[in-house]
Amino acid sequence: xxxxxxxxxxxxxxxxxxxxxxxxxxxxxxxxxxxxxxxxxxxxxxxxxxxxxxxxxxxxxxxxxxxxxxxxxxxxxxxxxxxxxxxxxxxxxxxxxxxxxxxx
Amino acid sequence: xxxxxxxxxxxxxxxxxxxxxxxxxxxxxxxxxxxxxxxxxxxxxxxxxxxxxxxxxxxxxxxxxxxxxxxxxxxxxxxxxxxxxxxxxxxxxxxxxxxxxxxxxxxxxxxxxxxxxxxxxxxxxxxxxxxxxxxxxxxxxxxxxxxxxxxxxxxxxxxxxxxxxxxxxxxxxxxxxxxxxxxxxxxxxxxxxxxxxxxxxxxxxxxxxxxxxxxxxxxxxxxxxxxxxxxxxxxxxxxxxxxxxxxxxxxxxxxxxxxxxxxxxxxxxxxxxxxxxxxxxxxxxxxxxxxxxxxxxxxxxxxxxxxxxxxxxxxxxxxxxxxxxxxxxxxxxxxxxxxxxxxxxxxxxxxxxxxxxxxxxxxxxxxxxxxxxxxxxxxxxxxxxxxxxxxxxxxxxxxxxxxxxxxxxxxxxxxxxxxxxxxxxxxxxxxxxxxxxxxxxxxxxxxxxxxxxxxxxxxxxxxxxxxxxxxxxxxxxxxxxxxxxxxxxxxxxxxxxxxxxxxxxxxxxxxxxxxxxxxxxxxxxxxxxxxxxxxxxxxxxxxxxxxxxxxxxxxxxxxxxxxxxxxxxxxxxxxxxxxxxxxxxxxxxxxxxxxxxxxxxxxxxxxxxxxxxxxxxxxxxxxxxxxxxxxxxxxxxxxxxxxxxxxxxxxxxxxxxxxxxxxxxxxxxxxxxxxxxxxxxxxxxxxxxxxxxxxxxxxxxxxxxxxxxxxxxxxxxxxxxxxxxxxxxxxxxxxxxxxxxxxxxxxxxxxxxxxxxxxxxxxxxxxxxxxxxxxxxxxxxxxxxxxxxxxxxxxxxxxxxxxxxxxxxxxxxxxxxxxxxxxxxxxxxxxxxxxxxxxxxxxxxxxxxxxxxxxxxxxxxxxxxxxxxxxxxxxxxxxxxxxxxxxxxxxxxx
Numbered sequence: 001x002x003x004x005x006x007x008x009x010x011x012x013x014x015x016x017x018x019x020x021x022x023x024x025x026x027x028x029x030x031x032x033x034x035x036x037x038x039x040x041x042x043x044x045x046x047x048x049x050x051x052x053x054x055x056x057x058x059x060x061x062x063x064x065x066x067x068x069x070x071x072x073x074x075x076x077x078x079x080x081x082x083x084x085x086x087x088x089x090x091x092x093x094x095x096x097x098x099x100x101x102x103x104x
Numbered sequence: 105x106x107x108x109x110x111x112x113x114x115x116x117x118x119x120x121x122x123x124x125x126x127x128x129x130x131x132x133x134x135x136x137x138x139x140x141x142x143x144x145x146x147x148x149x150x151x152x153x154x155x156x157x158x159x160x161x162x163x164x165x166x167x168x169x170x171x172x173x174x175x176x177x178x179x180x181x182x183x184x185x186x187x188x189x190x191x192x193x194x195x196x197x198x199x200x201x202x203x204x205x206x207x208x209x210x211x212x213x214x215x216x217x218x219x220x221x222x223x224x225x226x227x228x229x230x231x232x233x234x235x236x237x238x239x240x241x242x243x244x245x246x247x248x249x250x251x252x253x254x255x256x257x258x259x260x261x262x263x264x265x266x267x268x269x270x271x272x273x274x275x276x277x278x279x280x281x282x283x284x285x286x287x288x289x290x291x292x293x294x295x296x297x298x299x300x301x302x303x304x305x306x307x308x309x310x311x312x313x314x315x316x317x318x319x320x321x322x323x324x325x326x327x328x329x330x331x332x333x334x335x336x337x338x339x340x341x342x343x344x345x346x347x348x349x350x351x352x353x354x355x356x357x358x359x360x361x362x363x364x365x366x367x368x369x370x371x372x373x374x375x376x377x378x379x380x381x382x383x384x385x386x387x388x389x390x391x392x393x394x395x396x397x398x399x400x401x402x403x404x405x406x407x408x409x410x411x412x413x414x415x416x417x418x419x420x421x422x423x424x425x426x427x428x429x430x431x432x433x434x435x436x437x438x439x440x441x442x443x444x445x446x447x448x449x450x451x452x453x454x455x456x457x458x459x460x461x462x463x464x465x466x467x468x469x470x471x472x473x474x475x476x477x478x479x480x481x482x483x484x485x486x487x488x489x490x491x492x493x494x495x496x497x498x499x500x501x502x503x504x505x506x507x508x509x510x511x512x513x514x515x516x517x518x519x520x521x522x523x524x525x526x527x528x529x530x531x532x533x534x535x536x537x538x539x540x541x542x543x544x545x546x547x548x549x550x551x552x553x554x555x556x557x558x559x560x561x562x563x564x565x566x567x568x569x570x571x572x573x574x575x576x577x578x579x580x581x582x583x584x585x586x587x588x589x590x591x592x593x594x595x596x597x598x599x600x601x602x603x604x605x606x607x608x609x610x611x612x613x614x615x616x617x618x619x620x621x622x623x624x625x626x627x628x629x630x631x632x633x634x635x636x637x638x639x640x641x642x643x644x645x646x647x648x649x650x651x652x653x654x655x656x657x658x659x660x661x662x663x664x665x666x667x668x669x670x671x672x673x674x675x676x677x678x679x680x681x682x683x684x685x686x687x688x689x690x691x692x693x694x695x696x697x698x699x700x701x702x703x704x705x706x707x708x709x710x711x712x713x714x715x716x717x718x719x720x721x722x723x724x725x726x727x728x729x730x731x732x733x734x735x736x737x738x739x740x741x742x743x744x745x746x747x748x749x750x751x752x753x754x755x756x757x758x759x760x761x762x763x764x765x766x767x768x769x770x771x772x773x774x775x776x777x778x779x780x781x782x783x784x785x786x787x788x789x790x791x792x793x794x795x796x797x798x799x800x801x802x803x804x805x806x807x808x809x810x811x812x813x814x815x816x817x818x819x820x821x822x823x824x825x826x827x828x829x830x831x832x833x834x835x836x837x838x839x840x841x842x843x844x845x846x847x848x849x850x851x852x853x854x855x856x857x858x859x860x861x862x863x864x865x866x867x868x869x870x871x872x873x874x875x876x877x878x879x880x881x882x883x884x885x886x887x888x889x890x891x892x893x894x895x896x897x898x899x900x901x902x903x904x905x906x907x908x909x910x911x912x913x914x915x916x917x918x919x920x921x922x923x924x925x926x927x928x929x930x931x932x933x934x935x936x937x938x939x940x941x942x943x944x945x946x947x948x949x950x951x952x953x954x955x956x957x958x959x960x961x962x963x964x965x966x967x968x969x970x971x972x973x974x975x976x977x978x979x980x981x982x983x984x985x986x987x988x989x990x991x992x993x994x995x996x997x998x
Contacts, residue, residue, distance in 0.1 A: 023129070023133065024129060024130070024132075024133035025132075025133040025134075025136045025137050025140075028137070029140075040156075040157060040160045041130075041133050041134060041137055041157055041160075041161075042157065042160040042161040042163075042165075042166070043160070045126075045129075045130065045133075045161075045165075045166075046165055049165070061128065061129070064132075065136075067135070067136045067139050067140070068132035068133075068135055068136045069131075069132070069135050071128050071129075071131055071132035071135070072128055072129070072132065073129065073132060073133075074128075074129040
């Protein structure tokens with residue numbers, strides 16, 4: 001299993017949720033809405049490219065808009081490897097949760 | 105188009121550094137974020153946010169990928185090759201450039217060494233930030249040594265009073281008494297050591313009566329022996345390596361010196377038997393004490409000691425001063441009752457050498473902070489001149505290489521590549537100057553040390569701080585001067601680069617910038633030239649100022665006492681080569697303590713007068729005469745005169761005339777009452793008025809003085825001799841030396857020459873003046889060289905213009921006028937800027953002197969005119985040459 005950090009995990013989940021609408025700025029907004037903490041765009045870019053290097057997401061340039069001065073977005077989507085990692089994380093967490101005594 | 109809302113410059117910056125493949129998404133995201141925020145935030149906030157966002161992107165992640173950098177390596181090789189070829193191709197130019205930079209780098213290094221030497225006095229001591237000196241405030245003067253109860257006649261217990269007092273403060277750890285024998289209050293630079301029945305003359309002795317604290321505060325480095333042998337008991341001697349070398353030879357380390365008994369006469373109150381207990385390292389050059397041996401004695405052989413104390417943690421000196429003064433009266437009962445004792449002053453160890461306070465009896469010469477700042481400024485000016493030279497020259501060089509840059513661009517070089525290449529080249533040139541500068545300083549340092557009478561060790565140059573510092577300055581010079589042309593040329597479009605015309609202005613601001621640079625050069629040149637002029641005038645003024653006495657052929661030798669003096673005098677009187685012999689004080693010393701006085705029958709007590717005791721013969725020796733002196737020959741024992749300054753002061757205070765003043769009684773030290781007779785002070789009738797004599801340095805104004813001139817003094821500390829003019833000095837001194845020993849003196853013979861003493865007095869000033877004028881000459885030289893280089897380039901670029909003008913009928917004279925006009929205007933502006941600056945600086949510096957020249961603004965104009973003359977003659981020479989060239993040669997194009 002690929003090792004991923006907390007921030008990477010959150011971003012990965014956000015990309016899943018935002019299907020086809022995830023790019024640098026939108027992810028940073030979603031992150032802020034979700035966690036209540038703001039994050040710089042450059043930090044998001046770093047995380048995104050790291051995830052892409054690990055093969056958990058893939059990207060494509062498309063969908064230029066007026067707000068961006070006609071520039072295209074790099075849209076990120078999950079790869080199957082990414083989905084697997086998220087599923088594994090969830091499974092391992094749940095296994096741990098189930099073992100907590102007096103909590104069921 | 106709404107992009108224009110963004111702060112443009114930062115956007116450009118983003119485009120510059122962000123890798124190409126990232127550009128679209130990053131810019132897109134940032135702009136989207138910007139617009140999104142603009143909806144709910146004010147513009148300035150959004151702008152700041154945007155700037156912060158861009159700066160956050162400024163990291164390796166966003167830069168070009170490494171794979172691209174790899175392609176640079178062959179290019180870097182190429183840049184080096186081209187740079188080296190250019191350096192070799194223009195040999196003369198390179199030599200000029202590199203040597204100019206090397207000179208200014210070495211000046212900066214020398215000034216750096218000089219400043220660090222003077223700012224590091226005694227800082228090598230452990231915990232130097234916790235060491236302070238306790239000083240005396242007595243009457244209106246400050247004394248570096250702290251006086252003892254009962255002065256000279258104090259026993260050990262009396263002497264320890266102030267130490268015991270200091271030790272009652274919980275924050276005082278150690279208190280040390282020291283007395284360097286070459287200080288004014290000891291005034292015996294040499295001693296005679298008797299060891300194994302042989303006599304050796306030593307250099308200055310450092311006495312301490314607190315050996316244990318001495319070891320812990322001054323921490324001498326032991327080369328032989330142990331600290332424990334020095335503490336506990338007294339009458340111990342520590343030799344320095346120097347003295348051990350000169351007594352026992354260089355192999356002293358193998359000899360058994362420790363425990364050797366030594367005889368040394370200090371004073372009648374001290375035992376003369378000492379034991380050698382160790383050898384310590386020589387005191388460093390930047391130490392306030394210079395000594396050849398350290399001697400422990402139960403009491404300090406003087407009326408005061410230099411008192412240092414160490415606290416448990418660093419405390420502000422001003423705070424220490426007030427804490428101690430709060431309990432000042434506890435030191436001794438006298439201090440509480442007598443208003444003449446004004447308290448103590450505490451000085452930090454680091455402050456002693458550069459303090460601007462006038463303190464009597466400093467053990468070592470000081471240097472003013474003003475002077476150090478002045479040196480710093482001059483070094484900076486030299487650096488600025490170098491930078492402007494370099495900037496000008498690099499613009500010139502690259503203007504000639506437009507085509508090369510154009511071709512590189514055609515081949516695919518980007519702006520960044522061009523910038524990188526040009527900077528590599530110019531930094532390479534400036535780096536050539538680095539080893540040269542280091543070697544130059546290495547060679548010059550010994551003579552510099554000698555001239556400034558300091559001793560900076562040569563290996564200081566190679567210490568990391570200085571070596572890397574200078575390397576840094578060299579690289580910075582290259583970068584600073586190259587960055588502007590590099591960016592301008594890398595931005596210029598291809599077509600402009602290929603135009604055969606050489607563009608004078610390498611960009612929108614090019615011409616403006618160059619004018620500014622020339623203007624700056626002019627301002628600096630005018631300032632340096634005229635400041636040097638003022639400094640020189642003041643130097644001459646001091647040298648030629650009439651001091652009010654004769655110094656030639658006057659010598660003074662210390663004597664054991666009245667008896668020896670009388671014998672010596674009677675012998676010398678028989679010598680035909682000698683005019684006068686007497687005892688008493690002579691001018692040319694540092695100021696000493698002042699006395700209090702008042703006019704009989706008046707209330708006010710003044711405390712600003714010096715009392716001079718001398719025999720009539722001494723006054724004759726220094727060429728000071730007064731009719732009143734004649735009464736001495738008629739049987740009077742002593743006459744009392746005052747100087748013009750004191751007379752003026754009294755006449756002004758009490759509106760008296762000169763005739764009224766003579767015959768009035770002055771009471772010296774009115775606070776003293778004779779316990780037996782009840783007599784208040786020492787009343788003396790004013791018998792005459794002497795003209796003002798510059799008894800001390802010209803730094804100080806002549807202050808009120810009383811002269812007590814005796815036919816024959818009751819005591820004698822020295823013998824003053826006036827040698828006839830035209831005599832062979834060494835021969836006469838030899839005769840005097842023989843007579844000196846025959847008269848029963850046992851201390852080694854030493855001579856003070858009055859004229860040498862005077863030179864000594866102004867030595868620091870002379871050194872400072874010398875250094876400043878040399879540095880200004882260097883600055884002027886560099887500035888003129890730079891201007892010549894620039895001017896020749898400018899004329900070269902306007903060759904075509906000149907030719908065309910000639911074709912249209914301009915005369916050679918008109919062309920020369922045209923070329924000179926611009927410089928003349930710039931020079932006029934520079935003069936306007938420089939005048940107030942120079943005036944202020946000269947004023948500040950001259951304030952150090954009580955007697956000074958008046959500032960003549962004409963000199964500044966003269967400096968400007970001189971600079972213009974130099975520049976003008978170069979311009980005229982080159983432009984007439986250009987004007988005489990055949991226009992067809994210039995205008996011909998293939």
